Amino acid sequence: MTARKDPWNSGRIWRAIISQRELIFMSVPLLLYKILFSYVPVTGWTMAFQNFKPAIRTWYKQEWVGFSNFIKLFSGINGERFIRDIRNTLAQSVLTLVLGYVCSILLALLLNEVKNVGFKRVVQNITYMPHFLSWIIVAGLVSTALSLPSSGGIINTLLVNLHLVKEPILFLSNPNHFWGIVAGSNLWKELGWNTIIYLAAITSIDVSLYEAADMDGANRYQKMFRITLPGIKSTIVILLIMSIGYILEAGFEIQYFLGNGLIVEKSETIDIFVLRYGIQMGNYSLATVAGIFKTLVSIILISGANFISGRLGEEKLI
Amino acid sequence: MEKRKRRDFSAENIIFTTLNTAFLILLSLAMVYPLLNTLAVSFNDGMDTVRGGIYLWPRIFTLQNFRVIFHMETIYGAFVISVAKTIVIVITNLFFTSMLAYTISRREYIFAKPLTLAFVLTMYFNAGIIPNYMLIKNLHMLNTFSVYWVPNVISAFNLIVIRTYIKSIPESLVESAKIDGSGEFRIFMRIIMPLCVPTLATIALFVAVGSWNSWFDTFLYNSGKQSLSTLQYELQKLLSSTLTASTSAQGGGANASAQAGAVNATTPQSIRSAITIVAAVPILVVYPFLQRYFVNGLTIGGVKE
Numbered sequence: 001m002t003a004r005k006d007p008w009n010s011g012r013i014w015r016a017i018i019s020q021r022e023l024i025f026m027s028v029p030l031l032l033y034k035i036l037f038s039y040v041p042v043t044g045w046t047m048a049f050q051n052f053k054p055a056i057r058t059w060y061k062q063e064w065v066g067f068s069n070f071i072k073l074f075s076g077i078n079g080e081r082f083i084r085d086i087r088n089t090l091a092q093s094v095l096t097l098v099l100g101y102v103c104s105i106l107l108a109l110l111l112n113e114v115k116n117v118g119f120k121r122v123v124q125n126i127t128y129m130p131h132f133l134s135w136i137i138v139a140g141l142v143s144t145a146l147s148l149p150s151s152g153g154i155i156n157t158l159l160v161n162l163h164l165v166k167e168p169i170l171f172l173s174n175p176n177h178f179w180g181i182v183a184g185s186n187l188w189k190e191l192g193w194n195t196i197i198y199l200a201a202i203t204s205i206d207v208s209l210y211e212a213a214d215m216d217g218a219n220r221y222q223k224m225f226r227i228t229l230p231g232i233k234s235t236i237v238i239l240l241i242m243s244i245g246y247i248l249e250a251g252f253e254i255q256y257f258l259g260n261g262l263i264v265e266k267s268e269t270i271d272i273f274v275l276r277y278g279i280q281m282g283n284y285s286l287a288t289v290a291g292i293f294k295t296l297v298s299i300i301l302i303s304g305a306n307f308i309s310g311r312l313g314e315e316k317l318i
Numbered sequence: 319m320e321k322r323k324r325r326d327f328s329a330e331n332i333i334f335t336t337l338n339t340a341f342l343i344l345l346s347l348a349m350v351y352p353l354l355n356t357l358a359v360s361f362n363d364g365m366d367t368v369r370g371g372i373y374l375w376p377r378i379f380t381l382q383n384f385r386v387i388f389h390m391e392t393i394y395g396a397f398v399i400s401v402a403k404t405i406v407i408v409i410t411n412l413f414f415t416s417m418l419a420y421t422i423s424r425r426e427y428i429f430a431k432p433l434t435l436a437f438v439l440t441m442y443f444n445a446g447i448i449p450n451y452m453l454i455k456n457l458h459m460l461n462t463f464s465v466y467w468v469p470n471v472i473s474a475f476n477l478i479v480i481r482t483y484i485k486s487i488p489e490s491l492v493e494s495a496k497i498d499g500s501g502e503f504r505i506f507m508r509i510i511m512p513l514c515v516p517t518l519a520t521i522a523l524f525v526a527v528g529s530w531n532s533w534f535d536t537f538l539y540n541s542g543k544q545s546l547s548t549l550q551y552e553l554q555k556l557l558s559s560t561l562t563a564s565t566s567a568q569g570g571g572a573n574a575s576a577q578a579g580a581v582n583a584t585t586p587q588s589i590r591s592a593i594t595i596v597a598a599v600p601i602l603v604v605y606p607f608l609q610r611y612f613v614n615g616l617t618i619g620g621v622k623e
Contacts, residue, residue, distance in 0.1 A: 020427055023429075026421050027417075027418050027422070027427075027429065028429070030471075030472060031433055031436060034437060036453075037469045041450050041453045042449065043449075044446075044450075044453065045445070045449065047449070107345075111342070114338065119342075123342045123345070126346040126350055127345065127349050130349060132601045132602075132605045133601060134533065134601075135531075136533055136553050139557060140553070140594055141594075142352075143557070144352065145352055149370065151587065152587075154373075188349070257557060257561070271447075274446065274447050279451065279538070287448045288446065288448045291445075291446030291447060295446060299442065299443060
């Protein structure tokens with residue numbers, strides 16, 4: 001026997017290709033398909049360096065303008081608007097993140113204290129429900145809930161009847177409420193769903209820890225905060241790092257549906273900026289630049305998150 | 319478990335349990351109330367709803383709102399398209415995704431690694447709205463039914479979930495079928511697919527929910543053709559016209575009230591409630607079945623290479 005041959009020598013590859021031709025027929029066309037629909041569009045990023053006019057059919061005959069679109073995006077009127085939209089995106093997403101985290105961990109802890117299995121399951125089922133509704137339905141429900149008492153605005157009805165406010169609040173016409181509305185809508189929709197992973201993590205905590213704590217006379221709160229919470233700490237940390245990677249994804253629908261001229265100052269996000277400039281105003285180049293900016297920042301954040309979680313000895317996300 | 323169940327009748331425990339139960343009931347109410355309210359409004363007389371005070375139960379019961387929306391050609395057509403789109407997406411997506419998952423699950427397949435990488439990478443970047451729109455435009459797929467399903471034939475996330483599942487199937491099954499002379503496609507169809515049914519059923523439900531709920535593809539690619547509109551998109555148009563009406567006093571409201579005027583004895587609010595119910599009911603019927611797979615799906619989802 002001679003030493004093992006290089007596994008990548010061409011004869012071996014050809015033999016493998018012939019013997020695996022059926023697998024190749026089943027998969028390679030799908031790869032070409034994926035290249036067309038996910039990788040080819042990336043070539044559209046060249047629009048960022050052009051003064052793109054849809055009327056000119058040949059791509060390389062467009063006027064090439066270098067980085068001037070990038071400069072335009074961050075200066076003048078466009079720049080003010082774009083920087084405002086970055087602020088809105090970050091603010092909405094941080095608010096949503098913090099509120100969502102704290103509340104779903106607390107809810108998971110409270111659900112964990114419920115001893116009646118039937119009741120627990122009913123509550124879980126009900127709180128999961130909004131996750132499955134579309135954002136359009138949710139936006140409709142939110143706008144109804146926030147409207148005046150006369151149009152069925154339950155929140156204003158409650159506030160007025162409990163004498164917390166004198167006059168109904170015009171939630172959707174006052175820009176100062178909008179970030180809260182986004183965070184609140186996300187909370188309503190995803191609260192129950194987000195508890196799933198914590199509840200799963202709680203079930204993997206060693207029962208003997210609780211038994212030992214009982215022996216030592218620990219009370220409920222000590223067990224909650226000294227055993228359960230530390231027990232799910234790694235889950236909390238990894239999910240937090242992961243969501244920081246997606247911090248520019250503030251959602252798009254709720255802002256698009258509920259945003260209006262009166263509150264655009266606080267409601268417009270990067271995604272809506274792209275849509276308005278690109279599809280509605282036909283300024284493809286500037287919209288593409290904004291899109292690239294968002295994608296690049298996201299990729300950096302996601303790889304950073306991945307690196308950190310690897311460093312912390314957690315499972316890599318990618 | 320039973321051993322731990324020493325009954326604790328201390329005052330502290332009773333107070334905590336009562337408060338906790340009360341809180342969870344209130345929370346559940348907050349979750350269901352908006353939908354129950356919409357349900358009540360959708361079955362209430364349109365003109366009566368305007369007077370306000372409808373909470374959980376209709377005051378003047380009527381089926382008029384539903385009768386009206388199903389006589390509106392736009393809504394009925396959108397309903398049909400939504401159903402057709404969901405069925406086509408579920409079938410094509412499951413078939414192609416699991417076929418690809420089978421090939422990349424085969425350890426000896428020389429392209430398994432590069433293929434996996436090429437698909438997994440797409441989970442982390444997106445060319446963006448505009449380049450995608452230009453691609454669809456250049457492929458002459460604007461305002462066609464195929465734009466609903468063709469770009470969505472493979473989902474990378476589900477691909478990994480199915481591949482993980484297939485890898486747990488004993489390899490000897492595949493090997494013995496090969497010795498019996500079965501080709502790869504036959505093995506996939508006759509052996510692997512039937513064994514994957516539990517996973518595929520779950521994924522089918524998630525894909526169906528996603529497709530039923532999507533509106534952006536209609537908005538971006540097919541808004542120029544009414545006959546291809548979907549229920550969610552119709553609901554969105556109605557929502558934005560009523561919202562404009564309520565936030566900018568009159569002006570924009572003309573559109574909504576004209577629509578309502580055309581369909582007598584009802585109001586935009588009632589119509590919207592009825593469509594919301596029609597759009598929500600299929601989801602509400604399906605999601606309890608997804609329940610027992612939630613945790614499995616979430617934990618398998620961790621992509622491991």
